[in-house]
Amino acid sequence: MKKEQGIWKVITASSLGTLIEWYDFYIFGSLATVIAGQFFPKTNPTAALLSTLATFAAGFIVRPFGALVFGRLGDIVGRKYTFLLTLVLMGGSTFAIGLVPSYESIGFAAPIIVLLLRLLQGLALGGEYGGAATYVAEHAPAHRRGYFTSWIQTTATLGLFVSLGVILLTRHSLDADKQISIAKFNDWGWRIPFLLSIVLVIVSIYIRLKMQESPLFSKLKSEGKTSANPLKESFGNKTNLKMVLLALFGATMGQGVVWYTGQFYAQSFLENVCKIDFDQSRTILIWAIVFGTPFFVFFGHWSDKIGRKWIMLAGMLLAVLTYRPLFKELVVLSDTAQKTEQTSLAKKIATLMPVPGTGDSVRVIKQTQFFTDGLTLHTSTKDTLYADAAKKTIKPLVTVSKEVGDGIYWKMVGIVFLMIVYVTMVYGPIAAFLVELFPTRIRYTSMSLPYHIGNGVFGGLTPFIATLLTTIYTGNQLAGLMYPIMVAGICLVIGILYLSNKKTIH
Amino acid sequence: MKQLKRAAGIIWMVLGPVAVFFLIRTAANEIITKPSADTWVQWGVFVLIFLPIAFGLSLFGYYAYKGEYDKEV
Numbered sequence: 303m304k305k306e307q308g309i310w311k312v313i314t315a316s317s318l319g320t321l322i323e324w325y326d327f328y329i330f331g332s333l334a335t336v337i338a339g340q341f342f343p344k345t346n347p348t349a350a351l352l353s354t355l356a357t358f359a360a361g362f363i364v365r366p367f368g369a370l371v372f373g374r375l376g377d378i379v380g381r382k383y384t385f386l387l388t389l390v391l392m393g394g395s396t397f398a399i400g401l402v403p404s405y406e407s408i409g410f411a412a413p414i415i416v417l418l419l420r421l422l423q424g425l426a427l428g429g430e431y432g433g434a435a436t437y438v439a440e441h442a443p444a445h446r447r448g449y450f451t452s453w454i455q456t457t458a459t460l461g462l463f464v465s466l467g468v469i470l471l472t473r474h475s476l477d478a479d480k481q482i483s484i485a486k487f488n489d490w491g492w493r494i495p496f497l498l499s500i501v502l503v504i505v506s507i508y509i510r511l512k513m514q515e516s517p518l519f520s521k522l523k524s525e526g527k528t529s530a531n532p533l534k535e536s537f538g539n540k541t542n543l544k545m546v547l548l549a550l551f552g553a554t555m556g557q558g559v560v561w562y563t564g565q566f567y568a569q570s571f572l573e574n575v576c577k578i579d580f581d582q583s584r585t586i587l588i589w590a591i592v593f594g595t596p597f598f599v600f601f602g603h604w605s606d607k608i609g610r611k612w613i614m615l616a617g618m619l620l621a622v623l624t625y626r627p628l629f630k631e632l633v634v635l636s637d638t639a640q641k642t643e644q645t646s647l648a649k650k651i652a653t654l655m656p657v658p659g660t661g662d663s664v665r666v667i668k669q670t671q672f673f674t675d676g677l678t679l680h681t682s683t684k685d686t687l688y689a690d691a692a693k694k695t696i697k698p699l700v701t702v703s704k705e706v707g708d709g710i711y712w713k714m715v716g717i718v719f720l721m722i723v724y725v726t727m728v729y730g731p732i733a734a735f736l737v738e739l740f741p742t743r744i745r746y747t748s749m750s751l752p753y754h755i756g757n758g759v760f761g762g763l764t765p766f767i768a769t770l771l772t773t774i775y776t777g778n779q780l781a782g783l784m785y786p787i788m789v790a791g792i793c794l795v796i797g798i799l800y801l802s803n804k805k806t807i808h
Numbered sequence: 809m810k811q812l813k814r815a816a817g818i819i820w821m822v823l824g825p826v827a828v829f830f831l832i833r834t835a836a837n838e839i840i841t842k843p844s845a846d847t848w849v850q851w852g853v854f855v856l857i858f859l860p861i862a863f864g865l866s867l868f869g870y871y872a873y874k875g876e877y878d879k880e881v
Contacts, residue, residue: 362857544876547868550861551820759857796820796868799813800877 312441313453315513316434319389319506320454322499323430324461325468326396327423329495332469336492340404341413352413364421365758366751368428370533373747376433377532380523381440381746382515385433386507392426393503395419400496428758431458432750435733440516440742445606451733452602456595459725462565463591466584468495518742532747536740545739546752552801553735554756556618556793557728559786561757562764563625564721565591567782570765571629572714575772575779576636577702579680582711589715594722601730609803610735617727618794625783628717633779635710641673648672654687661689676707760789810878820869824862831858 330337342353368388376384399419405412434454442450476491477483483491514520522528529535537543565587572583605613634640649670654663665687671679685698706714732753740748768782775781835851871877 362853366857540871540876544868544871547864547871548877551865551868755861759861763854792823795816799809799816800872 309438309441309450312513313438313450315506315509316385316438317453317457318502319385319510320430320434321457321461321464322502322506323389323392323427324458325465325502326392326499327427328462328465329396329469329499330399330420330423332465333492333495336488337416339488340492341402341416343405352417362759362762364424365428365754365762368425369432369750369754370428370747371425372429373432373536373750374532376429376436376746377529377744380515380519381433381437382510382513384746385430385437386510388426388429388433389503389506389510391422392430393499393507395422395426396496397500397503400493400499428750428754431753432746436737436746436749437516439734439737440518447734447737448605448610448731449599449603451737452599452730454733455602455726455730456598458561458729459565459591459595459598459722463588463595465495466588468498470581470584522742527743529743532744535744536748536751542740542744542748546748548796548800549736549739549749550752550756552793552796553614553732554752555760556756556790556797557614557732558756558758558761559764559789559793560617560621560728561725562761563621563783563786564718564725567764567768567786568629568632568718568721571782572632572636572718576632577704578636578714579703579705582705586711586714586718590718590722593715593719594726597723597726598730601727602734605731605734610731610738611797611801611803613731614728614735615794615797615801617724618790618797620727621721621724622787622791622794624720625787626780628720629780629783631717632714635713636677636704636706638671638673638677638679638704641675641677644672644674657686663687675709677710678705680704810875813877814873814875817869817872817874820872821866822869824864824866824869827865828859828862831855831862 338353372384372388375387396419399416402412402415402419431454434457435451438454439447439451472491472494473487474480474483476486515523519528535542536546568590569583569587572578572586573580576583578586601613650667651669652665652667654665656663663686665685667681667683669681669683671681673679680703682701683698684700685695688694736749736753737745764786767785771781771784772779832855835855838851839847
């Protein structure tokens with residue numbers, strides 16, 4: 303009983319810190335547009351370049367690098383102090399981003415400072431997960447590792463949930479008037495989610511400081527059997543290197559794309575392809591996460607009984623088979639061409655704003671259409687009426703936003719929920735799977751790299767490649783799915799052929 | 809099963825260079841179409857990060873072909 307209480311303390315301490323790290327990492331991504339306006343003005347090419355570096359370098363280069371740096375440290379010094387260090391680094395950088403003056407105030411120093419802080423965030427994230435997963439797994443009894451580590455697995459999704467919740471709450475609570483509140487948020491309110499992080503981090507550090515080092519690592523250390531060079535042992539030794547490669551190509555690569563498709567691309571698809579309104583596209587994801595999160599624990603627990611392999615591979619198989627019909631259904635649900643309009647309710651307002659000193663006017667036409675299933679379509683068309691009748695706006699700026707009724711809303715929640723369930727299948731058991739693949743002395747290093755390449759690189763690229771594909775195959779709204787389906791498909795075949803369902807107890 | 813594992817190794821070995829070829833071709837096309845420093849950085853990062861991964865996939869295929877994964881692991 304006392305042992306059981308102990309493991310829950312370990313899980314709470316580890317999960318809370320990891321959740322905060324994910325929260326910190328996501329708020330930057332979720333607020334990328336607002337941050338870009340503050341620090342990386344598009345009119346300045348150098349600032350825009352720094353913005354690109356902040357986006358791509360932090361996720362793709364620095365994360366795996368952090369996995370190597372902190373993995374090595376964790377296998378030499380110990381798990382506890384290493385993942386405490388990553389937490390301080392992440393929390394400190396996030397808090398500092400909230401304090402950096404804008405580009406308007408301090409010029410180029412602003413984007414450079416933000417870029418450096420973002421790189422620190424990526425570095426810290428690269429070191430955190432492996433430490434937390436290893437720490438919990440090494441406290442857990444071998445036959446329940448799947449169950450206990452699955453709590454760590456919930457943190458990435460919950461971190462996203464908390465970040466979305468905090469952003470939406472802050473965005474709507476700065477003024478009684480919705481539009482003024484959003485304007486205040488874009489001006490200075492976006493700093494609140496960053497500054498809030500420091501409170502969470504202090505609490506988490508306090509809890510983690512009270513924890514003991516992992517018993518398996520302590521035993522190794524007392525026997526003088528820790529690795530002197532974990533990087534060399536992990537990647538310079540063929541026996542271990544082939545396990546690292548198998549973990550990457552047979553498990554984490556597929557897990558990464560399923561994870562990002564369900565949690566990020568689905569929301570981006572709702573907003574950009576289906577044109578669902580900003581708030582609704584986010585609350586749909588929030589509900590799907592709320593209903594889906596318990597499945598991490600369910601599948602983690604189940605993997606202790608039937609093995610990790612087939613649960614993870616079933617998640618990938620379902621993703622490969624059903625992504626196209628699921629995303630197609632999202633398009634159909636939001637397609638106004640297939641709906642009946644209540645024409646008597648339609649509204650159209652046109653406003654003219656004279657451009658001083660030119661005789662031209664900017665015309666904005668706001669049109670609202672209502673449909674029988676509760677969908678409301680807002681269309682805004684902006685063009686210029688020139689004083690010179692021969693001149694015409696070549697391409698008016700048209701923005702479309704849809705608010706769906708309850709019926710469609712919950713159907714969409716159901717579809718995204720299914721995708722989150724796939725995420726829980728591939729992600730729930732993976733910490734236990736990775737931990738069991740490598741020996742204690744080099745576990746932190748060995749598991750961190752394939753995890754962050756799979757999740758950070760293959761997964762992190764999903765939104766970018768999916769968008770790129772839709773620009774190549776312009777007539778096909780589902781073209782973006784080719785990437786996750788192909789990567790998950792290859793990973794599935796490799797997993798079926800080479801992964802074992804047997805547990806290796808190191 | 810062992811034969812299948814080894815034979816599939818050849819596919820993974822070939823897939824590495826094939827992926828690199830398509831990556832570099834796409835990068836070149838993108839840079840030609842949008843020749844800004846931004847595009848260079850983006851695709852530079854992708855090529856830089858994917859070269860070792862593609863090498864890893866070929867190495868994985870080589871190990872599979874050589875029978876390193878014949879035993880259940």
